[in-house]
Amino acid sequence: MSDSPPSLDPVQLGAYFDLIEVTSLLRHAVEQQLRETGDLSYVQFQLLARLGDSPTGSHRMTDLADGVVYSRSGLTYQVDLLQKEGLVVRAPSPDDERSITVTLTDAGRALLAKVLPGHVEVVSRLLFEPLSRDDVKALAGLLAPVRDHMRSMPSRSAAPRRRKAGA
Amino acid sequence: MSDSPPSLDPVQLGAYFDLIEVTSLLRHAVEQQLRETGDLSYVQFQLLARLGDSPTGSHRMTDLADGVVYSRSGLTYQVDLLQKEGLVVRAPSPDDERSITVTLTDAGRALLAKVLPGHVEVVSRLLFEPLSRDDVKALAGLLAPVRDHMRSMPSRSAAPRRRKAGA
DNA sequence: GCCGCATTCTTCGAATTCGAAGCAGTAGAC
DNA sequence: GTCTACTGCTTCGAATTCGAAGAATGCGGC
Secondary structure, eight states, X not given: OOOSOSSOOHHXXXXXXXXXXXXXXXXXXXXXXXXXXXXXXXHHHHHHHHHHHSSSSEEEHXXXXXXXXXXXXXXXXXXXXXXXXXXEEEEEOSSOTTOEEEEEOHHHHHHHHHHHHHHHHHHIIIIITTOOHHHHHHHXXXXXXXXXHHHHSOOSSSSOOSSTTOO | OOOSOSSOOHHHHHHHHHHHHHHHHHHHHXXXXXXXHHSOOHHHHHHHHHHHHSTTSEEEHHHHHHHHTOOHHHHHHHHHHHHHTTSEXXXXXXXXXXXXXXXEOHHHHHHHHHHHHHXXXXXXXXXXXXXXXXXXXXXXXXXXXHHHHHHHSOOSXXXXXXXXXXX
16 A cells, blocks of 8 residues: 655656656747747647648547547537638548547648748757757657556546445 | 758657657646645646745745746736635745745645645656666656756747847 | 447536736836 | 836736536447
8 A cells, every 4th residue: 555655766756847847848838839820729739730640631539639638628629719710620420420520621731831840940949959869769768658658557537437436 | 041851850759749748648647636635736736846845935926937837827826726725825025025925834735745645656657667767867867958958048039129129 | 129328529617827918116327 | 316127926808628417329238
């Protein structure tokens, strides 16, 4: 029940804090750039980018929400906005009537292309400037397993149907 | 004007995406834990933690806002909430009448102590479980320079009062 | 075929978030 | 001393965010 000390290494603590701080600062900077260049929020950009990466240019709502770590209702709201701007289109999925398939339009692709260079520029300048090529490789090698680990974790309420719901 | 290619290395891209994804997932998990254990949002926890770290248990509003990368008005709102809960106290700064000094109360310290173990547990399980001790050291060594670099950057509009505001 | 349960998406209300505007207090020029 | 610009904090309105509840579809056992 208590086989771990109630605190983290100083090194761990530093890594954790820096991780949060670096990401916050990066996000903040990127957000400004996206707002200025394409009037997009960070989530909206992430959604467009994910759709643009897909071979079909489409994804289901649920997969998008999980992908960018966002609430379902929040995603509905954001896709509404994107659709109003003509950047994406909603259509019922062919194989599952419950699902909605979101697809990038040409306008969406164009806007993505318009904001990408500036986005890349900010990320390069803020995140990658102080890192050598090997540093980046090391960072990627460190983060990928963590990502996989987190994605494979039960989402903190995955098995509540386990009788009793005890503890 | 275009001395950098309009795209990132695949390795850079992977590192960037994983960074965002890892932090989003971690934040999400931590948020749930804090909400359940102490009815705190992540920002609120960060604020209490920062105050708890300070030798005096206090900080100026502005420094807190900058520290956690938050808007000034947002910070006012959050400190209001914390004060209503009796977790912090506001007082005018002795040396500068404009500044407000926020100080952690005993109740705040107690709540911090109450949520910390669970917090540490989540971070350990999600972030550090797949990383060896050396991995963590490497990660910290990679992120610290990036943090310093970002903090030293002009905040994207830092020198607009410079005549002409030219590029 | 039919019932119960899970999954998908949306609507709704409440809470949070930000930027712009406003109100002191401070500091430097003169 | 006084004027002007700047800093630190709060108020305000608008936009976003989430979770809970609701409506519709799919899936399994029988």
